[in-house]
Amino acid sequence: MADRCDIAIVGGGIVGAAVALGLSQAGFDVRLLEAGAAPPPAPEPVDPRVYAIAPSSASLMQRLGVWPVPRLCAYDGMQVWESAPERALRFSAADVGRVQLGWIAEQSQLLGALWAALPARVPMTQARVLAAEYGSDAARLQLEGGQTLHASLVIAAEGAQSPLRERAGIVLHSRDYGQQAVVTHVECSEPHRGVALQRFLPGGPLALLPLADGRRSVVWSLPADEAQAMCALPDDDFHQALASAIQFEAGAISASTPRLLFPLRLMHAEQYVRERLVLIGDSAHVIHPLAGQGVNLGLGDVEQLLTTLTQARDERRDWSGLRVLRRYERARKAANIEMIALTDALDRAFRTPVALLPRVLDNGLALLDRVAPAKRLLIQRALA
Numbered sequence: 110m111a112d113r114c115d116i117a118i119v120g121g122g123i124v125g126a127a128v129a130l131g132l133s134q135a136g137f138d139v140r141l142l143e144a145g146a147a148p149p150p151a152p153e154p155v156d157p158r159v160y161a162i163a164p165s166s167a168s169l170m171q172r173l174g175v176w177p178v179p180r181l182c183a184y185d186g187m188q189v190w191e192s193a194p195e196r197a198l199r200f201s202a203a204d205v206g207r208v209q210l211g212w213i214a215e216q217s218q219l220l221g222a223l224w225a226a227l228p229a230r231v232p233m234t235q236a237r238v239l240a241a242e243y244g245s246d247a248a249r250l251q252l253e254g255g256q257t258l259h260a261s262l263v264i265a266a267e268g269a270q271s272p273l274r275e276r277a278g279i280v281l282h283s284r285d286y287g288q289q290a291v292v293t294h295v296e297c298s299e300p301h302r303g304v305a306l307q308r309f310l311p312g313g314p315l316a317l318l319p320l321a322d323g324r325r326s327v328v329w330s331l332p333a334d335e336a337q338a339m340c341a342l343p344d345d346d347f348h349q350a351l352a353s354a355i356q357f358e359a360g361a362i363s364a365s366t367p368r369l370l371f372p373l374r375l376m377h378a379e380q381y382v383r384e385r386l387v388l389i390g391d392s393a394h395v396i397h398p399l400a401g402q403g404v405n406l407g408l409g410d411v412e413q414l415l416t417t418l419t420q421a422r423d424e425r426r427d428w429s430g431l432r433v434l435r436r437y438e439r440a441r442k443a444a445n446i447e448m449i450a451l452t453d454a455l456d457r458a459f460r461t462p463v464a465l466l467p468r469v470l471d472n473g474l475a476l477l478d479r480v481a482p483a484k485r486l487l488i489q490r491a492l493a
């Protein structure tokens with residue numbers, strides 16, 4: 110006998126788990142299918158994967174009852190520069206009357222909190238979808254192990270490599286940045302004082318994010334061969350190279366955790382919805398990590414989908430029908446395209462070989478720092 114539910118969510122990362130929790134709290138009968146194991150308890154001492162969480166994402170998670178998570182580090186300042194720290198653009202939360210610009214949170218803490226809050230019947234771990242059929246009455250998912258699940262709507266939250274997106278034949282626009290991000294946590298002689306540092310280098314941006322235990326998390330985007338060489342360096346040489354690349358704004362670097370590598374691509378699905386299928390999170394869009402916005406965009410999708418589906422249901426309309434799903438698509442495409450365009454333009458601009466352009470951008474950052482209204486506007490857009 111087939112199991113039946115209102116909504117099947119495929120993929121239990123941060124975005125999938127958040128939408129599963131929100132929809133079950135709104136009264137939908139939900140199943141969450143995750144191909145991997147349930148998230149492990151948070152590794153000690155600190156998960157190497159951390160995210161800059163924007164205030165809008167924090168407020169969604171607060172409404173879901175999972176915020177704050179342990180070991181958050183609030184950051185209230187940002188320093189962004191290209192040639193020299195004296196010419197940096199400096200943001201502060203106080204510039205826009207806030208206490209903080211955002212928080213650095215560990216992936217495992219976020220996942221752990223979301224999964225722990227799910228009602229017992231919702232998660233189906235280690236459930237892989239073998240085939241999907243979208244009929245006029247329901248979607249039918251064929252699961253590993255011979256089980257069948259019927260749902261009025263399927264939400265793909267499978268991350269960048271989304272089999273449901275591919276099987277549905279949705280066109281994906283994709284470009285390889287030719288870069289990889291080196292990710293590690295480091296100990297620095299200068300305290301971070303809650304300030305995130307970002308320097309635009311010709312090979313790609315380098316960010317040092319503050320952590321709750323006083324260390325900093327590094328995300329260093331480099332051409333793929335240089336990133337691999339950086340990972341192979343002995344610790345002392347890597348610490349020297351990093352301290353010098355960030356122009357000693359973090360002081361000397363004395364220790365680091367094992368370096369991880371992440372290939373960087375830009376991806377955008379041409380459609381977010383099909384009959385009985387919705388894409389959210391990285392299944393719909395993958396952006397450069399330079400603005401720290403991937404999870405935040407995914408949680409923006411979650412917020413919009415929760416609103417669209419509950420509103421339609423409360424107004425007794427066909428909440429799983431294409432007309433309603435297209436409302437979600439229109440709203441999120443506009444917001445996501447804006448961020449895709451911004452991150453892509455920033456990456457291209459600072460890496461362009463045109464001799465004069467970096468100087469113009471460098472002057473631009475220094476100038477922006479001195480024009481209070483423009484700076485305020487920029488911060489407000491970043492926090493939206």
Ligand SMILES: Cc1cc2nc3c(=O)[nH]c(=O)nc-3n(C[C@H](O)[C@H](O)[C@H](O)COP(=O)(O)OP(=O)(O)OC[C@H]3O[C@@H](n4cnc5c(N)ncnc54)[C@H](O)[C@@H]3O)c2cc1C
Nearest residue numbers: 120122123124144160161267268390391401402403404405
């Ligand atoms: C170096 C780096 C730094 C970043 N920093 C930031 C940052 O500071 N802030 C920020 O907001 N974003 C950041 N991002 C982006 C962020 O990592 C992603 O946007 C985010 O992880 C996407 O979440 P997701 O839930 O959509 O997908 P994923 O995290 O990829 O989760 C997908 C889940 O689906 C499961 N799955 C996949 N296929 C199937 C299937 N067929 N059946 C069942 N389950 C399946 C997987 O096991 C996984 O659990 C960064 C990215 C990188 C590479």
